[in-house]
Amino acid sequence: SQQGEEDPQALSIQEGENATMNCSYKTSINNLQWYRQNSGRGLVHLILIRSNEREKHSGRLRVTLDTSKKSSSLLITASRAADTASYFCATTGTASKLTFGTGTRLQVTL
Amino acid sequence: DAGVIQSPRHEVTEMGQEVTLRCKPISGHNSLFWYRQTMMRGLELLIYFNNNVPIDDSGMPEDRFSAKMPNASFSTLKIQPSEPRDSAVYFCASSLDGKETQYFGPGTRLLVL
Numbered sequence: 001s002q003q004g005e006e007d008p009q010a011l012s013i014q015e016g017e018n019a020t021m022n023c024s025y026k027t028s029i030n031n032l033q034w035y036r037q038n039s040g041r042g043l044v045h046l047i048l049i050r051s052n053e054r055e056k057h058s059g060r061l062r063v064t065l066d067t068s069k070k071s072s073s074l075l076i077t078a079s080r081a082a083d084t085a086s087y088f089c090a091t092t093g094t095a096s097k098l099t100f101g102t103g104t105r106l107q108v109t110l
Numbered sequence: 111d112a113g114v115i116q117s118p119r120h121e122v123t124e125m126g127q128e129v130t131l132r133c134k135p136i137s138g139h140n141s142l143f144w145y146r147q148t149m150m151r152g153l154e155l156l157i158y159f160n161n162n163v164p165i166d167d168s169g170m171p172e173d174r175f176s177a178k179m180p181n182a183s184f185s186t187l188k189i190q191p192s193e194p195r196d197s198a199v200y201f202c203a204s205s206l207d208g209k210e211t212q213y214f215g216p217g218t219r220l221l222v223l
Contacts, residue, residue, distance in 0.1 A: 030209050042114075042201055042214035043153075088153065096141060096160060096208025100153045 006089060006104040014109055019076040021104040023089030024069075030092045032065055034074050037086045037103070046074075046087075079108045114215035116202050122221045128190040131218045134183055135204030143212060144177055144187050145201040153201075159185065160208060192222045 007022045023032070031050045035043040049056045049065045049072070056063045062075040076083055086105050090098040115134040123129055135142045143158040157167040159179045167177070174193070179185040189196055199219050203212040 033211065042216050043203075043212075045211045045213070048211060092209040095166065097143065097155060097158050097166060098208075098212060099155070102152050 006087070006101045008104060009102070010105045010107070012107040012109065013079055015079060015081055017079055019079050019083070019106055019108070021074045021087050021106070023072045023074070023101055025072075025089075025091050025101075026070065027091075027093055029067070030094070032063075032072050033090045033092075033098065034061075034063060034072075035088045035090060035100075037088065039085070043088065076106075079106075081108050081110055084108045114202055114204055114213050116200075116215035116218050118218060119216060120219045120221075122223065123192055124223050125193055126191045127222075128188065129192045129196075129220060129222075131187040131200050131202075131220070133185045133187070133202030133215060135185070135202070136213055137183065139204035139206055139213070140182070141205045141208040141212075142179060142185050143203040143205075143208075144185070145203065146198045147201060147217075148198045156187070158208065165208075192220075194222045196220065197222050 005024050013019050029051050031048055033048045034046045036046055037043045047058045047063050049063050060077045065072045084107050086103045088100050088103045090100045117132045140161050144156040145153055146156055147153045156169045157177045158165055162179045177187045199217045201214050201217045203214045205212045
């Protein structure tokens with residue numbers, strides 16, 4: 001079963017705009033990760049944030065984590081057409097495995 | 111490093127046939143995962159191994175599915191007999207530690223007619 005639920009399911013923006021995706025989860029976590037999947041490809045790891053961290057940056061990516069609300073957000077600044085993809089959050093708990101959410105489909109138009 | 115290698119990349123077979131998917135994890139990684147992705151069900155974890163030992167196979171749909179990891183550099187996922195509802199993209203992923211970053215292969219796109 002899916003632990004994470006991304007919101008929105010689909011997002012369409014213009015190049016240069018910021019894109020924000022949210023993820024909610026149900027149980028306690030060890031860490032939360034964000035992955036990107038281009039059409040027809042495997043998932044690519046973007047960023048990992050641990051349960052004791054609140055914010056993390058990587059290039060144009062900014063991730064926040066609120067463990068009290070069991071939620072995370074991924075912000076992509078100054079989006080580009082190449083950012084068009086599906087984005088998934090994934091959580092780990094006590095078990096050594098990831099549980100993926102349902103994904104957000106991002107479309108960046110020129 | 112070549113990354114996670116999966117073969118075949120595409121497989122078309124007829125219902126009832128045996129299908130074997132193969133995966134070579136990244137050298138040095140001790141955790142290996144098999145996922146299935148469909149439009150209807152999203153990304154599902156089928157089974158994962160730690161140090162070549164199956165840890166959790168609760169996601170394996172039924173007895174028609176089996177997975178093995180005879181050594182640290184090779185794993186197989188077998189479907190026998192295959193059914194049309196098994197059509198999906200099957201991904202293999204590996205990681206240094208199951209809780210950390212996973213590296214995905216390109217996937218095997220399976221179509222069962």
